Amino acid sequence: MNTMTYKGYTARIEFDDRDSIFVGRVLGVKAIIGFHGETVTELRADFEAAIDFMIEGCKARGESPEKPASGKLMLRVPPEVHAAALVAAQATGKSLNQWAAEILGKAAHV
Structure with a gap:
């Protein structure tokens, strides 16, 4: 892109x-x-x-131009991706939510 x-x-x-x-x-x-x-x-x-x-x-x-985000994100992924993500999160000692937030933040450069 x-x-x-x-x-x-x-x-x-x-x-x-x-x-x-x-x-x-x-x-x-x-x-x-x-x-x-x-x-x-x-x-x-x-x-x-x-x-x-x-x-x-x-x-x-007196407005903000940015589109507000709720902080809730629903994803649909193949079961094998879900399982692999669970293992990856557990391997780092994090919950899947914590791990995904960290990975998404890095990918989005936040």
């Missing part, structure tokens, strides 16, 4: 072959924020302008 980051916000970037432009979508925020550009320079400028506009608007309304 191609991404772009600005002020702690991340966007997913794709190329639209039909229109010959780069398009992006900001991830993890309440609003749907898209942007585009014919060049990477245009794309970055539009991304940064979109983030700045979102931050200013949220500040004026």
Whole structure:
């Protein structure tokens, strides 16, 4: 996945072959924020302008732009993955929940 980051916000970037432009979508925020550009320079400028506009608007309304997360995560995995994860967690002396939270945090760079 191609991404772009600005002020702690991340966007997913794709190329639209039909229109010959780069398009992006900001991830993890309440609003749907898209942007585009014919060049990477245009794309970055539009991304940064979109983030700045979102931050200013949220500040004026006294809102947080981030999408809230409850901290509860339900996963469906194959039984063999579940069993292997249980063994891996037990091997580290942790509960499956503690182990999974640590692994997910590392994978998400948190």
